[in-house]
Amino acid sequence: MVTVIAETSGNSLHPVTAQLVGAAGGDATVLCAGGVGAAEAAALSGVAKVVSVEGDCFSSFDGGAWASALGSLTEGRVLAASTANGREIASRMAAAKGVAVVQDVTNISGNTVTRPIYSGKAMETITVSDDTILTLRPNTFPAADGGGSAAVNTVNQSADVATSVKEAIAKASERLDVSDADVIISGGRGMGSIENFSHLESIADQLGAAVGASRAVVDEWGMSHSMQVGQTGKTVNPSLYIAVGISGAIQHLAGMRSSKYIVAINKDADAPIFGVADYGIVATWEEALPALAEALSNL
Amino acid sequence: MADIAVLLKQVPDTNAKILVSGGRVDEGAVNKWSMSPYDEYALEAALAQGGSITAITCGPDRAKKMLTDAAAVGATELMHIVVDDLTTLDSNQISTILAAAVEKTGASVVFCGKQAADSNAGSTGPGVAEKMGAGCVTMVSELSGDSSGFLALRPSASGMERVSISAPCVIAFDKMGTELRRPNVKGIMMAKKKSIETMSVADLGVDIGSASVTLDGQTPPAEKPAGQKFEGAESVPTVVSKLRDEAKVI
Secondary structure, three states: OEEEEOOEOOOOEEOOOHHHHHOOOEEEEEEEEOOOHHHHHHHOOEEEEEEEEOHHHOOOOOHHHHHHHHHHOOOOOOEEOOHHHHHHHHHHHHHHOOOOEEEEEEEEEEOOOEEEEEHOEEEEEEOOOOOOEEEEEEEEOOOOOOOOOOEEEEEEEEEEEOOOOEEEEEEEOOOOOOOOEEEEEEEEEOOHHHHHHHHHHHHHHOOOOOOOOOOHHHHHOOHHHHHHHHOOOEEOOOOOEEEEOOOOOOOHHHHHHOOOEEEEOOOOOOOHHOOOOEEEEEEHHHHHHHHHHHHHHOO | OOOEEEEEEEOOOOOOOEEEOEEOOOOHOOEEEEHHHHHHHHHHHHHHHOOEEEEEEEOOHHHHHHHHHHHHHHOEEEEEEOOHHHOOOHHHHHHHHHHHHHHHHHHOEEEEOOOOOOOOOOOOHHHHHHHHEEEEEEEEOEEEEEEEEEEEEEEEEEEEEEEEEEEEEEEEEOOOOOOOOOOHHHHHHHHHHHHEEEEOOHOOOOOOOOOOEEEEEEEEEOOOOOOOOEOOOHHHHHHHHHHOOOOOOO
């Protein structure tokens, strides 16, 4: 018996939820906060039951309230997503139950789990107990297929809410966030100036990619921290990561080395970024990016 | 003005190479220990609030240096709960210890980093909030107001949002736009004389039971097989075809 805390995105399930169900290995109970995504969850194979958990406390995110409202409904091992909200719910639920939480798990084998530490500069293996709450890193576990037809039960819960939303600020651009993107193109100091990021943006538009940045660009040129990939920014694991003009400082590598495929474009043949690249191109961005734009449009 | 407790963790500097030896990260090979970067923003936010600020850490003896660094920029009280090896404790035990330490200070507002740069977990802020019976906001990149009503900027599904929260509460900080203050000579001199309230977990008078998870070992990350390297922009079409045909990612 495994309980999955569904992760949602807007009014539907976040793709990681199917991965949590996949990792559960069958007989999963899925808890849907505020009822969001309940019908979608019921259609995943390996789901035994969906609980649509409704209540006023779900109108906006409050980790304490959500953990309290969901925590009394769990049975067996609890799995949540290693996202900002998933981690907060899991942390509070574990502390309330007096059990441990292990975050950002990338492999499960019985009661032995593996997780990256130091942003991927090392891994650790931990023996957990049956009641340890686990959060799983998105895009690491195979997703459950469709074809399920689990029953959906509705439960009403109430919980004390400590926060209230006073102002919502829409995203400045429609561009994908690096945490959600399957393809990322990132620029570093080698791009010369923040204005030159427009060249990365046009490639990103061709690929449906997010644009990322190194710490140097964020700290020195004032690029938004939300774009920073690395140990003090975001840890990402897209299918494809293209690093342009990024030398590959250890703290940047820490944030992106688990990407499935890495392309590095750098004019310095000795740049450390080539050490983690599957495909390295020794060239200036001024020459390589137009060639990349053309090659992509010819696909 | 409410008293604030700031939870700090000493970690290997983020530029430090992490070596593994005998199944454990080799702490002896770490050339520089620093305050975990997000904790620096928590401390900065507390200093901006002013008043009594207790810097609390849980860790081995070396962590005292970080508390002195916190005093040098303005932390008014320093508290060290000595635990020689934090990897022997689980998240529930650490939350219990830190919540007890906070209670001892009398603070109703707790600031901390969103996660530590070594464990990357983010379990502590919300965990301590739960033990305190307090509200919590994480990933905060801007804070205004005071303990009677903080306004905290955090990411939301559709962008960002400002949420209100009041004491008792825990606020876990992300990197912020504000500059971190640096210590001046006077601050450094005064910090050297500042006493650190040092205690054991037993001194806190809480029962933390035994750890429910066990660290089996730490290993270096799997080595990636060597990649393919090409010279010049004329190789770009080749790489693009490989991305489509070999890697199948575009």
